[in-house]
Amino acid sequence: MEDSNNFLENIGDIDGEQDIARSAYADMLHDIERNEKYEKAIAKVISQMKNKGISVNVLDIGTGTGLLSMMAAKHGADSIVACEAFTPVAECAVKVIEDNGYSASIKVIPKRSTDLIVGNDLPKKANLVVAELYDTELIGEGAILSYNHARKELLEEDFLSVPSRARIYAQLVECPLARSWNRPFSIEVTKNDSIMPPPEAEICSGAPAVHDIQMSQLLSESFTAITDPAEVFCFDWLSPCTPSTGHNVTNLKTIAPGSVNAVFFWWTTDMDPEGEIILSCAPVWAHPDAKKGLLPWRDHWMQAVYYLPNDVCASEIGVELVLEAFHDEYSLWFRLGERHHNNSPIAVKETRPICNCLLHLAYSRPRLGLLNDKTRQNKYINALKRYLFPGATVLSLGDGSWLSLIAAKLGATVIAIETNPMCRRVIESYSESNGLQNNLTILSGSIDKFSERSFDKKINFVIAEPFFEDSVLPWDHLYFWMEIKKIKSFLDPGMKVLPSRVKIKGLGVRFHDLHKIQTPIVETCGFSMKQFDDLIQEAIDSIDETIEPHPLWEYPCTALTDIVNILELSFALDDKSSHSNLTDVEVTATDEINGVVIWCEWFLDDDIVISTGPRSPTNKGEVIHWDLHSKQGCHFLRNINNINSWSRLQFLAMENDCEISIEINRI
CATH class of the missing domain: 3.40.50.150 (Vaccinia Virus protein VP39)
Incomplete structure (x- = not known):
């Protein structure tokens, strides 16, 4: 087995390095609640099986680092087969498992679960499947296909599963901000003259894909909840088969008047068969643990917006709406109607929305x-x-x-x-x-x-x-x-x-959670992740830029320094020179600084400025409210434990023929 620092030599292209860099130096393994609830459920199910005298044979689908397999081994599983389709990560899992002393208990196979063969890859059918096959849409990574194949080919008839089932919840809302993300508005050029969207754009259903966002970051005043959340689908992974397509009708009563233009949705999962251990991805206003202050931060599982093709008006409280939910093997969609007084639903289009105006395909x-x-x-x-x-x-x-x-x-x-x-x-x-x-x-x-x-x-x-x-x-x-x-x-x-000129600005911040995407795991649930950290770090150093784009309105951070002007350019034809600037900002040891944010301000005139940065005045020690439609440049400070040894952040910016380079140093 090769050392982790040689893995990248075998990938063969930049795309492979990008896949590794993005594969988990995000927050998934930093998600303590996720990891602990997986372990709690795995321990519970194995104990129940052992108490009944059943030998526990585990199949881990999509093992990644091998974490779930090691949990199963720790709690007494008799045999464990783990599969992972991405070869470099499968090789890393072998090293992680070896580091933690479980090599004798776990067999790692670099294949998709749908390519496994009982009698070859597995000595016999498993009776406990552990897997993490979810995405924000729940089924977008092929969970239905993977579970159905495993039930048919790889698992005993009376198998158990962690997780055991998942539920999708939907809520009808009026959200002008979400509407602006999906519908073109008229442009009022003068008081009496506007530019109107083309007719085909005004009646277009929009792009069929859902829009995943950190929904908890929406300001409460930015939307009105027209109904309470309701369960629209339950996927039972313990059932003999999950249908590859589904349709469910839910009757909802309005709790506020308004015009419904979007469906907010998310999922929860029952980690154990009894449904006693529940992991929820609900936004803050619907999360069962929000009042306890235990709401976890996740970027691998967010919430999503589904845009309805037409607004439905609910003029008063208590109006009954009919929400129809659909799914295929990989995606979800919705349609909405209102019941007449005779209890019959209003007719609506039954086909899945498809963009016919090009606008939703051309513009994000x-x-x-x-x-x-x-x-x-x-x-x-x-x-x-x-x-x-x-x-x-x-x-x-x-x-x-x-x-x-x-x-x-x-x-x-x-x-x-x-x-x-x-x-x-x-x-x-x-x-x-x-x-x-x-x-x-x-x-x-x-x-x-x-x-x-x-x-x-x-x-x-x-x-x-x-x-x-x-x-x-x-x-x-x-x-x-x-x-x-x-x-x-x-x-x-x-x-x-x-614009006539541009200012590039920056400041030091404390990211509340976003920095985790570049923070080593070190260990989780008592398992060392050093081999995985080494692999990811090498990939990041090889492929990633030092400044990354992120939409920070979704990722809170606190201002810890003054705003500094990094570089200013005037768009004058007679200016043939290159530009550079060196500036710095003071940092104190108590700041807990872990990143730098950089943005642009475009000057149409001295008093007309378009900013891609903060949308309100920024003060030290306060959370920054960022522009809702832009991405900012983010630099994550690594190894910040020795903050006492530096007192300034230094920005070195250079421009040559509009090619901008920005270097950030700690002095």
Whole structure:
């Protein structure tokens, strides 16, 4: 068996390294409640079987680090076969098991459970299956298929399972924020003139996939619960077979009036056959342990939003709604109706929603929310009204930006460069349905593909959000300025650029939980995870950037330093120099700092600023409220136990032709 530091040599490509880096240096093994409840249930079931004189033969499906197998061995299982399809992790599991002294008890097979053969991989059928096959949607990782195959081919008829069953709960809500993530809003350019979504977008059901979020981070005032949560599915892993498709009807009574536009849903699981040990993924307002202050943090299992194709109005309390839930082997969807007084349901579409307008395929949920943000939108409109002049020729850069439509609506002659084909088709449909074709020309591809014939006259106005689908970190959107520099010969010397400049800012924080995705496990439930830590650390060092993008509105953190200006750039054509800046911020030993957050502020004017960072003033020692539609750059400080040995965070930022590099050091 090779050492863990040689595993990566056998993966063969970057994708393999990424899979390892992401495989568990997230929070799953930091989830103490998950681990403890698995062990409690495994110990209970094995004890029950032993008390009945039954020999316990365990099958561990998708063993990962081998944790569940080691729990079974610790509590007296007679034989254990663990399978893991991802070979490097299967090899690591062998080392973890060896480190913990269970090599003689556990056989690890680098295969999918559906490829196992009794008499070859397993000496005989197992009578206890332990597995963690869930995702946020519960069944998205193939739990139904895996359990059904195991029942038929790998397990005795009277087998037991940890977990034993799972339940999905749904709640009907009115949530304007969620609506903004799924429906395009009209754009009020002037008091009497708006840009309307194309008809096909207004009636589109939206993307069929659910939207997983950290639902507990939604502000209570951001939604209204129209009904209480209700169980809509129960998957019994102890039954002879779980149907690959399912349909359930639940009658719900409204507890508040409102317009239902979304279904919030989550799951719980009975860890033991009696249902005495329950693990819940409910959000804070529905979690059984919330009042005890025991709500765990998880990123591997979150909650999800399902967007309804049409709003359903419940005008008063006590209205009965009919929620229908459906599933196939990998996904869930819902439909909603209201009962007439004669108790018959209102007719609704029975087919699963599919996007037919392209907008939901071209734009992510956060991107659509960004475009629908009226406060942000009005800042752009006000800036354009302030600076656009009659006869202006405007160049619009960015993927799927509505700024080109707004400028055209205000009477400018607009040339929009669209690098993303689907975004281009969406903007074309908006232009056609709003009669903007005479003012708006949409060109496909990158800007350097166009000759002077593409432009009838000099461009005297450039607009950008800026936003590009391929951008990862906030400052990657500076790509728009690189593109402008390629066409200097087409630009009027007095050209106006919106935004006119950018500030890159940062501060030191204490992440409440997010840092766990880069924190070594060390041990859990008394089992050493050193081999796994070594494997993951090598993969992270090999593939990961030092700054990662995360939507921090979902991941609370507390400000521990002042905000600092890391770098400032002015978008002036005559500025040919590179830029650099060295700045630092004081840190005290009591700060418990574990990370740095970096974001951009785009200046449309001195008094009109678009920020991708905090959405309210930030004070030391207080939780930061981040922009809801952006990702911030996060740097996790490793080995912070020796905080007394450093007193400053130092930011070294350099820009060369819009390529930004930021180095963070502890001094």
